[in-house]
Amino acid sequence: MSTFYRKVHVPIFHTLYLVSSEKGLSRILVSEEEFIEFQTCYEVECGDDRSPAAQAERQLMEYFAKERTSFQVPLDVKGTLFQRQVWNVLSTIPYGEVWSYADVAKAIDNPKAVRAVGQANRANPIPIIVPCHRVIGKSGQLTGYAGKKIGIKEELLQLEGINAQNGMFIPG
Template sequence: MKIMTPIGPFWLQADDTGLTRGTFTPLPEDSAEKNNPHLAQAKKELAEYFAGQRQNFTVPLSIKVGTAFQRQVWQALQQIPFGDTRSYQAVAQAIDNPKAVRAIGQANRHNPIAIIIPCHRVIGKNGQLTGYMGTSGVELKRQLLALEGAAF
Protein backbone atom coordinates (compact mmCIF):
# COMPACT_ATOMS: atom_id res chain seq x y z
CA MET A 1 0.00 0.00 0.00
CA LYS A 2 1.40 3.34 -1.02
CA ILE A 3 0.69 6.29 1.24
CA MET A 4 1.70 9.90 0.88
CA THR A 5 3.57 11.56 3.73
CA PRO A 6 4.84 15.13 4.08
CA ILE A 7 8.32 13.87 3.16
CA GLY A 8 7.29 11.73 0.20
CA PRO A 9 5.62 8.46 -0.71
CA PHE A 10 5.96 5.56 1.69
CA TRP A 11 5.03 1.92 1.05
CA LEU A 12 3.61 -0.54 3.55
CA GLN A 13 3.07 -4.30 3.48
CA ALA A 14 1.46 -6.55 6.07
CA ASP A 15 0.42 -10.12 6.60
CA ASP A 16 -2.28 -11.55 8.84
CA THR A 17 -0.27 -10.96 12.02
CA GLY A 18 1.18 -7.49 11.47
CA LEU A 19 3.18 -5.01 9.45
CA THR A 20 6.01 -6.65 7.49
CA ARG A 21 7.51 -3.73 5.55
CA GLY A 22 7.65 0.04 5.65
CA THR A 23 9.91 1.78 3.16
CA PHE A 24 10.47 4.80 0.96
CA THR A 25 11.32 2.35 -1.83
CA PRO A 26 8.40 1.26 -4.03
CA LEU A 27 6.87 -2.11 -3.20
CA PRO A 28 4.42 -4.13 -5.28
CA GLU A 29 0.82 -3.49 -4.34
CA ASP A 30 -1.91 -6.08 -3.95
CA SER A 31 -5.64 -5.38 -4.16
CA ALA A 32 -6.19 -7.59 -1.08
CA GLU A 33 -4.26 -5.02 0.97
CA LYS A 34 -7.32 -2.79 1.13
CA ASN A 35 -8.86 -5.13 3.69
CA ASN A 36 -5.78 -5.65 5.87
CA PRO A 37 -6.45 -4.08 9.28
CA HIS A 38 -2.73 -3.76 10.05
CA LEU A 39 -2.20 -1.61 6.97
CA ALA A 40 -5.14 0.57 7.92
CA GLN A 41 -3.76 0.95 11.44
CA ALA A 42 -0.25 1.74 10.19
CA LYS A 43 -1.59 4.33 7.75
CA LYS A 44 -3.60 6.00 10.54
CA GLU A 45 -0.70 5.95 13.00
CA LEU A 46 1.75 7.34 10.44
CA ALA A 47 -0.67 10.16 9.60
CA GLU A 48 -0.89 10.96 13.33
CA TYR A 49 2.91 10.80 13.64
CA PHE A 50 3.42 13.26 10.79
CA ALA A 51 0.70 15.53 12.24
CA GLY A 52 2.59 15.66 15.56
CA GLN A 53 -0.14 13.71 17.35
CA ARG A 54 1.66 10.37 17.89
CA GLN A 55 5.00 9.51 19.46
CA ASN A 56 4.66 5.73 19.79
CA PHE A 57 3.41 3.16 17.32
CA THR A 58 1.14 0.33 18.38
CA VAL A 59 0.58 -1.44 15.07
CA PRO A 60 1.65 -5.09 15.42
CA LEU A 61 4.84 -6.01 13.60
CA SER A 62 5.45 -9.28 11.78
CA ILE A 63 9.17 -9.43 11.12
CA LYS A 64 10.17 -12.59 9.33
CA VAL A 65 13.49 -11.40 7.92
CA GLY A 66 16.89 -10.70 9.40
CA THR A 67 19.43 -12.50 11.47
CA ALA A 68 19.10 -12.93 15.23
CA PHE A 69 21.58 -10.05 15.64
CA GLN A 70 19.61 -7.76 13.31
CA ARG A 71 16.39 -8.53 15.15
CA GLN A 72 18.09 -7.73 18.44
CA VAL A 73 19.20 -4.37 17.05
CA TRP A 74 15.73 -3.61 15.68
CA GLN A 75 14.27 -4.40 19.09
CA ALA A 76 16.75 -2.03 20.72
CA LEU A 77 15.88 0.74 18.24
CA GLN A 78 12.27 0.58 19.37
CA GLN A 79 13.43 1.56 22.87
CA ILE A 80 14.84 4.91 21.68
CA PRO A 81 12.25 7.50 22.73
CA PHE A 82 10.60 9.90 20.31
CA GLY A 83 12.74 13.02 19.94
CA ASP A 84 15.91 11.34 21.23
CA THR A 85 18.91 10.04 19.37
CA ARG A 86 21.53 7.42 20.14
CA SER A 87 24.95 6.83 18.65
CA TYR A 88 25.77 3.56 16.94
CA GLN A 89 28.11 2.95 19.89
CA ALA A 90 25.28 3.49 22.40
CA VAL A 91 23.08 0.99 20.55
CA ALA A 92 25.95 -1.52 20.50
CA GLN A 93 26.35 -1.08 24.26
CA ALA A 94 22.57 -1.39 24.78
CA ILE A 95 22.65 -4.87 23.25
CA ASP A 96 25.77 -5.81 25.25
CA ASN A 97 27.94 -5.99 22.14
CA PRO A 98 30.12 -2.85 22.33
CA LYS A 99 32.38 -3.88 19.45
CA ALA A 100 29.47 -4.22 17.01
CA VAL A 101 29.30 -0.56 15.97
CA ARG A 102 29.67 -1.25 12.24
CA ALA A 103 27.27 -4.17 12.45
CA ILE A 104 24.69 -1.85 14.03
CA GLY A 105 24.91 0.31 10.92
CA GLN A 106 24.37 -2.71 8.70
CA ALA A 107 21.40 -3.85 10.76
CA ASN A 108 19.91 -0.36 10.42
CA ARG A 109 20.46 -0.51 6.68
CA HIS A 110 18.39 -3.70 6.51
CA ASN A 111 15.61 -2.46 8.82
CA PRO A 112 12.41 -3.74 7.18
CA ILE A 113 10.07 -1.17 8.75
CA ALA A 114 11.45 2.37 8.58
CA ILE A 115 10.04 5.09 10.84
CA ILE A 116 8.12 2.60 13.02
CA ILE A 117 11.39 0.85 13.87
CA PRO A 118 13.19 4.17 14.28
CA CYS A 119 16.63 3.64 12.79
CA HIS A 120 16.53 7.35 11.87
CA ARG A 121 17.22 8.07 15.57
CA VAL A 122 20.72 6.57 15.33
CA ILE A 123 23.41 9.11 14.53
CA GLY A 124 27.19 9.27 14.52
CA LYS A 125 29.09 9.44 17.80
CA ASN A 126 30.07 13.02 16.97
CA GLY A 127 26.41 14.01 16.53
CA GLN A 128 26.61 13.95 12.74
CA LEU A 129 23.88 12.49 10.61
CA THR A 130 25.04 9.38 8.84
CA GLY A 131 23.47 7.27 6.11
CA TYR A 132 19.80 6.46 6.09
CA MET A 133 18.34 4.00 3.61
CA GLY A 134 21.57 4.38 1.68
CA THR A 135 23.49 7.61 1.33
CA SER A 136 20.66 9.40 -0.48
CA GLY A 137 18.39 9.20 2.56
CA VAL A 138 20.23 11.56 4.90
CA GLU A 139 17.77 14.34 4.06
CA LEU A 140 14.87 12.02 4.98
CA LYS A 141 16.61 11.29 8.27
CA ARG A 142 17.07 15.01 8.89
CA GLN A 143 13.38 15.65 8.23
CA LEU A 144 12.23 12.84 10.53
CA LEU A 145 14.49 14.02 13.36
CA ALA A 146 13.35 17.63 12.87
CA LEU A 147 9.72 16.49 12.99
CA GLU A 148 10.48 14.84 16.34
CA GLY A 149 12.35 17.90 17.64
CA ALA A 150 15.54 15.87 18.12
CA ALA A 151 18.82 17.67 18.67
CA PHE A 152 21.52 16.65 16.22
Protein backbone atom coordinates in the same frame (compact mmCIF):
# COMPACT_ATOMS: atom_id res chain seq x y z
CA MET B 1 -0.45 -16.42 3.58
CA SER B 2 -1.59 -13.25 1.81
CA THR B 3 0.53 -10.12 1.43
CA PHE B 4 -1.23 -6.77 1.54
CA TYR B 5 -0.11 -3.24 0.80
CA ARG B 6 -1.30 0.32 1.26
CA LYS B 7 -0.01 3.29 -0.73
CA VAL B 8 0.19 6.25 1.65
CA HIS B 9 0.92 9.91 0.96
CA VAL B 10 2.88 11.47 3.82
CA PRO B 11 5.07 14.50 4.37
CA ILE B 12 8.83 14.14 3.91
CA PHE B 13 8.68 10.86 1.93
CA HIS B 14 5.72 11.89 -0.24
CA THR B 15 4.71 8.26 -0.83
CA LEU B 16 5.25 5.16 1.29
CA TYR B 17 4.17 1.61 0.53
CA LEU B 18 3.17 -0.31 3.65
CA VAL B 19 3.34 -4.07 3.24
CA SER B 20 1.89 -6.57 5.69
CA SER B 21 0.96 -10.18 6.10
CA GLU B 22 -2.18 -11.19 7.98
CA LYS B 23 0.00 -11.29 11.13
CA GLY B 24 1.57 -7.84 10.97
CA LEU B 25 3.45 -5.09 9.18
CA SER B 26 6.48 -6.50 7.38
CA ARG B 27 7.92 -3.64 5.30
CA ILE B 28 7.78 0.05 4.64
CA LEU B 29 9.04 0.79 1.14
CA VAL B 30 10.12 4.38 0.63
CA SER B 31 9.89 4.65 -3.14
CA GLU B 32 7.83 3.44 -6.07
CA GLU B 33 10.95 1.74 -7.45
CA GLU B 34 11.30 -0.34 -4.27
CA PHE B 35 7.62 -1.27 -4.45
CA ILE B 36 7.84 -2.31 -8.11
CA GLU B 37 10.89 -4.45 -7.30
CA PHE B 38 9.03 -5.98 -4.35
CA GLN B 39 6.03 -6.80 -6.56
CA THR B 40 8.26 -8.76 -8.93
CA CYS B 41 9.04 -11.15 -6.05
CA TYR B 42 5.71 -11.28 -4.22
CA GLU B 43 2.07 -11.28 -5.16
CA VAL B 44 0.41 -8.44 -3.28
CA GLU B 45 -3.11 -7.15 -3.02
CA CYS B 46 -4.48 -3.91 -1.65
CA GLY B 47 -5.30 -4.37 2.04
CA ASP B 48 -8.65 -3.52 3.55
CA ASP B 49 -9.14 -1.12 6.46
CA ARG B 50 -8.56 -3.92 9.00
CA SER B 51 -5.15 -5.01 7.71
CA PRO B 52 -2.00 -4.29 9.73
CA ALA B 53 -0.92 -2.06 6.83
CA ALA B 54 -4.06 0.05 7.32
CA GLN B 55 -3.42 0.23 11.06
CA ALA B 56 0.15 1.38 10.35
CA GLU B 57 -1.18 3.96 7.88
CA ARG B 58 -3.43 5.53 10.54
CA GLN B 59 -0.61 5.65 13.08
CA LEU B 60 1.90 7.09 10.60
CA MET B 61 -0.55 9.85 9.66
CA GLU B 62 -0.85 10.70 13.38
CA TYR B 63 2.96 10.67 13.71
CA PHE B 64 3.42 13.10 10.82
CA ALA B 65 0.67 15.32 12.31
CA LYS B 66 2.68 15.32 15.61
CA GLU B 67 -0.18 13.50 17.38
CA ARG B 68 1.73 10.24 18.00
CA THR B 69 5.15 9.56 19.50
CA SER B 70 5.17 5.74 19.49
CA PHE B 71 3.59 2.93 17.50
CA GLN B 72 1.49 -0.07 18.46
CA VAL B 73 1.36 -1.98 15.20
CA PRO B 74 1.59 -5.78 15.03
CA LEU B 75 4.81 -6.72 13.24
CA ASP B 76 5.79 -9.66 11.05
CA VAL B 77 9.43 -8.84 10.37
CA LYS B 78 12.08 -11.23 9.10
CA GLY B 79 15.74 -10.87 10.04
CA THR B 80 18.62 -12.57 11.76
CA LEU B 81 18.65 -12.90 15.54
CA PHE B 82 21.24 -10.09 15.71
CA GLN B 83 19.17 -7.79 13.47
CA ARG B 84 16.05 -8.41 15.55
CA GLN B 85 18.01 -7.60 18.74
CA VAL B 86 19.11 -4.30 17.22
CA TRP B 87 15.61 -3.48 15.95
CA ASN B 88 14.15 -4.22 19.39
CA VAL B 89 16.59 -1.75 20.94
CA LEU B 90 15.83 0.86 18.26
CA SER B 91 12.17 0.57 19.24
CA THR B 92 13.05 1.68 22.78
CA ILE B 93 14.74 4.94 21.76
CA PRO B 94 12.31 7.62 22.93
CA TYR B 95 10.69 10.08 20.54
CA GLY B 96 12.81 13.23 20.34
CA GLU B 97 16.07 11.54 21.41
CA VAL B 98 19.09 10.28 19.50
CA TRP B 99 21.52 7.49 20.32
CA SER B 100 24.84 6.69 18.74
CA TYR B 101 25.57 3.36 17.07
CA ALA B 102 27.88 2.71 20.04
CA ASP B 103 24.96 3.30 22.43
CA VAL B 104 22.91 0.69 20.58
CA ALA B 105 25.83 -1.76 20.62
CA LYS B 106 26.14 -1.33 24.40
CA ALA B 107 22.38 -1.82 24.81
CA ILE B 108 22.62 -5.24 23.16
CA ASP B 109 25.61 -6.12 25.40
CA ASN B 110 27.99 -6.19 22.46
CA PRO B 111 29.95 -2.89 22.62
CA LYS B 112 32.37 -3.91 19.86
CA ALA B 113 29.57 -4.50 17.34
CA VAL B 114 29.22 -0.86 16.26
CA ARG B 115 29.64 -1.60 12.54
CA ALA B 116 27.31 -4.60 12.71
CA VAL B 117 24.74 -2.39 14.44
CA GLY B 118 25.07 0.03 11.53
CA GLN B 119 24.43 -2.79 9.06
CA ALA B 120 21.40 -4.01 11.02
CA ASN B 121 20.14 -0.44 11.19
CA ARG B 122 20.50 -0.15 7.43
CA ALA B 123 18.60 -3.44 6.93
CA ASN B 124 15.64 -2.24 9.02
CA PRO B 125 12.58 -3.14 6.92
CA ILE B 126 10.19 -0.81 8.75
CA PRO B 127 11.75 2.64 9.09
CA ILE B 128 9.97 5.25 11.19
CA ILE B 129 8.01 2.61 13.15
CA VAL B 130 11.34 1.06 14.16
CA PRO B 131 13.04 4.45 14.44
CA CYS B 132 16.44 3.91 12.83
CA HIS B 133 16.49 7.64 12.06
CA ARG B 134 17.19 8.25 15.77
CA VAL B 135 20.64 6.64 15.49
CA ILE B 136 23.55 8.92 14.63
CA GLY B 137 27.32 8.72 14.45
CA LYS B 138 29.33 9.21 17.66
CA SER B 139 30.57 12.59 16.33
CA GLY B 140 26.95 13.76 15.84
CA GLN B 141 27.00 13.14 12.09
CA LEU B 142 23.75 11.91 10.57
CA THR B 143 24.90 8.78 8.80
CA GLY B 144 23.32 6.23 6.47
CA TYR B 145 19.57 6.55 6.18
CA ALA B 146 17.59 4.67 3.51
CA GLY B 147 20.69 4.48 1.39
CA LYS B 148 21.95 8.02 0.96
CA LYS B 149 18.88 9.98 2.05
CA ILE B 150 20.39 11.91 4.96
CA GLY B 151 18.05 14.83 4.23
CA ILE B 152 15.09 12.60 5.08
CA LYS B 153 16.73 11.56 8.36
CA GLU B 154 17.32 15.22 9.15
CA GLU B 155 13.68 16.09 8.45
CA LEU B 156 12.39 13.21 10.61
CA LEU B 157 14.59 14.33 13.50
CA GLN B 158 13.40 17.93 13.06
CA LEU B 159 9.78 16.69 13.08
CA GLU B 160 10.53 15.21 16.51
CA GLY B 161 12.01 18.50 17.75
CA ILE B 162 15.67 17.47 17.42
CA ASN B 163 18.04 20.13 16.16
CA ALA B 164 19.69 18.65 13.09
CA GLN B 165 21.14 20.69 10.25
CA ASN B 166 23.56 20.14 7.39
CA GLY B 167 23.87 16.45 8.18
CA MET B 168 24.75 17.01 11.85
CA PHE B 169 22.97 16.65 15.20
CA ILE B 170 23.30 19.89 17.15
CA PRO B 171 22.96 19.32 20.91
CA GLY B 172 20.98 21.89 22.75
